[in-house]
Amino acid sequence: MRIVSSLLLVAAALAYPWLVPNYYLVYAGVLTVMYAAMATSWNILGGLSGYVSLGHSAFFGLGAYGTGLLVARLGWPWPLALGVSTAGVALFAALVGVAAVRVRGASFVIVTIALVSAMNLLAQGWRSLTGGSVALQVPSPFAGLHRGQTHLLFYHLFLALLAAVLLAWWLISRSRYGSGLRAIREDEDKAESLGVPTAAYKVVAFALSALFVALAGGLYALWFGSLDPIFVFSVVFGASMVLMSLLGGRRHLLGPLLGALIVAPAGEYFLIALGETQIHLTATGVLLVLVVLFMPEGILARRWRRDHNRRAPQVLRRSDGGA
Amino acid sequence: MITTAGLRKSYGGVTAVRDATVEVLPGKINALIGPNGSGKTTFFNLVTGLIKPDSGTVHYRDTDITGRSPHRIAHLGLGRTFQLCRIFPRMTVLENMLVAVRRTRLRELLAGIGNPAEIERARGWLRRTGIEHMETAEARELSYGQQKLLELAAVLMAEPELILLDEPAGGVNPALIERLVTLIRELNAEGHTFLVVEHNMDMVMGMSDHVIVFDRGAPICAGPPRQVRSDPRVLEAYLGV
Amino acid sequence: MTLLLQGLALGLLTGGLYALLAAGLSLYFGVMRVVMVAHPAFLFLAAYLTYSLHTGFGLDPLATMPITVPLFFGLGVLLQRVIIRGLDPMMSVLLTFGLALTVEGLLGTIYTGSYKSVSMDYATRSLSLGEVHLPYDKIIAFWIAVITLTALFALLVKSRFGRALRATVQHPEAARLVGVRTERVAGYGFGVGLATAAVGGTVLALVTPFFPASHWAWIGKLMAIIVVGGLGSVLGAALAAILLGVVEGLVLVTVDATWATLMFYAFLLVTLLLRPQGLFGGRLAHRF
Known part of the structure; x- marks a missing residue:
């Protein structure tokens, strides 16, 4: 039964672009799937190790600008540009991670905010490279396709990315490595005294989590074709990954995806219903406050608490083991 | 088994451990006692690397682990x-x-947690601890x-040779203390060395082979329980005479 | 040489202002272990209130403080009592982040996204000392910061409330044992922190144009200041603010604005790597 319903859901996700009446809804679908992939990727670090990063948009932006610049300035073929820039960002994240994970809790959050602010400054200040606040234009690698077909293509590319990230999270969460990350989340000194090399674990989680976000950024550059530093390097953008994961449930494989399915369409709806006012920021802010105060474990944790004793768990509880 | 020489750690103006030269005897149940604030837990943290000493060295067998x-x-x-x-x-x-890891190979790390042999081993220890x-x-x-x-x-899952217990009997009922003592004795007989910080004197004196007494951040005497019990310096430290 | 002197003098004045703006952040962290990401948003809320009172009723910006300061104090006590208390540090960061978004969205909706500024004729002139020119608005800002911080230190050091607050900061359990009502003290501490935001906002309105998203640029700077100063230490933050203000001023006149701002992040990074407890004491950074 579970398998059948899962397969139906996957089929529905694949067929979504053909089920909706217009290209705008396909576009909204691309955005939603992109957010879902990013939130799930954020959750490799945030959910498993408990380190909350508000600065993951830095990796999105670097991935986007890296790919965009390689394609636009050097004329590289897009898959190569995407691969090289993603690898570069992951390496960069590992280096930043070595410094960042030396501090815990709220100090770590400060470091991540500082990271994205610094990147934003650099992208705006280094005009000769990035074009500054004048958006960087990235030529579409699929010039033959019209706008709607491009949305369709990227919808499936982002869906593939989402599948890859979900698979990665699931594999990590049920590995000994994932177990070590959870131990870090629960009590870092204790984990260390049991022989878990906590620093290395955290750096790897940080870099892995950045890698998939950078991939999303690269795809975004190719899809959207225009990069504005204020958007891609914004703390708000990074916070949306956190909000989605928290709302859906950080301890669950599908939590961030669920959060994205709620928050991203809601954001688009606000934009249409209320126009270009700033009230959507207030809505996001209030939602974040409410989630933190009343359901910090997220939607799935609530549902899970009700029926967790009926199943016979092995090593993991469903809360941490995913589907 | 553990040998420290001139170990010292201070926080601001307060010296928590000063010139601690201590030897933990292999194969024995060693106990570390002393009044509150005499630096026992700080000593533990220095030995296990959780905090770094200002000066002095820690050796484990012949390896310098400072x-x-x-x-x-x-x-x-x-x-x-x-604690x-x-x-x-x-x-x-x-x-x-x-969670406990002794060796870390990449393949083991990526393997699922459900490794049947490991789970069997874990269940074995859970059975022994009841x-x-x-x-x-x-x-x-x-x-x-x-x-x-x-x-x-x-x-125990990491199969340690030396086990440091920080107040194992603290906040625990007498029946369980009994069980703990039995377990520690058994494990010791199987070859595990112990270093136990404990305030429960009956437990310490009844169980250990070698007692180290700390006062104001430094060891003041060491020896078998009988000898330590009658040492005037220990009485002074505890009673403040 | 003149250029350097100019940079140094401006940096010193700006540093004083930074000290005022960061004081609240240190206070929240000291008392509650809360990293109050929304502090800059409240600064600009105060700046907008000043703007409204100025344009609506013709009040001098400085004369709005008797209204905004008590208002913000009350708001701070309320915030602490109703929603912030009892949250762990990580969750409180996210919560105050949500507050920042809420405030920004409301400001954007009410005042639109365009720049606003409050300009007084006394604030547009400059004081010339030889070749060095110091704008009066920066000088006013500096002195308001000095006066406010002096008052704050006097409050923390001399008053009974201050003693209770410091006791709460240093050892909450011990403070409770000797009869300090730590929850109430924490609430007032938060109120005082937000009251400094009211003063800071007024000053900001005087010296710089602003728009609803302005607070983002300040979060990173102010965070860098309190980390470099040693999280939770009000005095450390003030010293770090002066230091970073001067560094920024010097880089500004010798290189450019981007690098001047990047200095904050460079100092933050180096502090965390080499001295996570901060340059001027504070032992808590590592844990929180």
């Missing part, structure tokens, strides 16, 4: 518990057991005594 990170010290075969029992509250009992019936519970659902047993069992 200033090494805790996980590398753990890999050498040192396991420890904490206020520390477990991973939101992980299951069984998963708590599987909490095997709780294996699927979340650790925070255990009673305090059970949590202490779990903490010890989890440490």
Whole structure:
């Protein structure tokens, strides 16, 4: 039964672009799937190790600008540009991670905010490279396709990315490595005294989590074709990954995806219903406050608490083991 | 087994451990006693690498482990518990057991946690500590005594040669203390060396082979329980005469 | 040489202002272990209130403080009592982040996204000392910061409330044992922190144009200041603020604005790597 319903859901996700009446809804679908992939990727670090990063948009932006610049300035073929820039960002994240994970809790959050602010400054200040606040234009690698077909293509590319990230999270969460990350989340000194090399674990989680976000950024550059530093390097953008994961449930494989399915369409709806006012920021802010105060474990944790004793768990509880 | 020389650590103006030269005898149950604030826990943290000494050295067997990170010290075969029992509250009992790592190879890391041999080993320790019936519970659902047993069992998973216990009997009922003592004796007979910080004098004197007494951050005497009990310096430290 | 002197003098004045703006952040962290990401948003809320009172009723910006300061104090006590208390540090960061978004969205909706500024004729002139020119608005800002911080230190050091607050900061359990009502003290501490935001906002309105998203640029700077100063230490933050203000001023006149701002992040990074407890004491950074 579970398998059948899962397969139906996957089929529905694949067929979504053909089920909706217009290209705008396909576009909204691309955005939603992109957010879902990013939130799930954020959750490799945030959910498993408990380190909350508000600065993951830095990796999105670097991935986007890296790919965009390689394609636009050097004329590289897009898959190569995407691969090289993603690898570069992951390496960069590992280096930043070595410094960042030396501090815990709220100090770590400060470091991540500082990271994205610094990147934003650099992208705006280094005009000769990035074009500054004048958006960087990235030529579409699929010039033959019209706008709607491009949305369709990227919808499936982002869906593939989402599948890859979900698979990665699931594999990590049920590995000994994932177990070590959870131990870090629960009590870092204790984990260390049991022989878990906590620093290395955290750096790897940080870099892995950045890698998939950078991939999303690269795809975004190719899809959207225009990069504005204020958007891609914004703390708000990074916070949306956190909000989605928290709302859906950080301890669950599908939590961030669920959060994205709620928050991203809601954001688009606000934009249409209320126009270009700033009230959507207030809505996001209030939602974040409410989630933190009343359901910090997220939607799935609530549902899970009700029926967790009926199943016979092995090593993991469903809360941490995913589907 | 552990030899420290001139170990020293101060916080601001307060010296927590001064010139601690201590020897932990291999194969024995060693006890570390002393009044509150005499530096016992700081000494533990210095030995296990959780804090770094201002000066002095720590040797484990013939290896200098001064200033090494805790996980590398753990890999050498040192396991420890904490004064206020520390477990991973939101992980299951069984998963708590599987955190401890002795060697880290990439393939083992990426392998699932469900390795049957490991799980069997974990269940073995849970049986010996008497909490095997709780294996699927979340650790925070255990009673305090059970949590202490779990903490010890989890440490044993790494097969440590030397086990440091920080107040194992603190906040635990007499029946459980009895069980703990039996377990420690058995494990010692199987070749594990112990260093135990404890305030329960009956337990310390009844169980240990070698007692080290700390006062104001430094060891003041060491020897078999009988000898230590009658040492005037110890009486002075405890009674403040 | 003149250029350097100019940079140094401006940096010193700006540093004083930074000290005022960061004081609240240190206070929240000291008392509650809360990293109050929304502090800059409240600064600009105060700046907008000043703007409204100025344009609506013709009040001098400085004369709005008797209204905004008590208002913000009350708001701070309320915030602490109703929603912030009892949250762990990580969750409180996210919560105050949500507050920042809420405030920004409301400001954007009410005042639109365009720049606003409050300009007084006395604030547009400059004081010339030889070749060095110091704008009066920066000088006014500096002195308001000095006066406010002096008052704050006097409050923390001399008053009974201050003693209770410091006791709460240093050892909450011990403070409770000797009869300090730590919850109430924490609430007032938060109120005082937000009251400094009211003063800071007024000053900001005087010296710089602003728009609803302005607070983002300040979060990173102010965070860098309190980390470099040692989290939770009000005095450390003030010293770090002066230091970073001067560094920024010097880089500004010798290189450019981007690098001047990047200095904050460079100092933050180096502090965390080499001295996570901060340059001027504070032992808590590592844990929180």
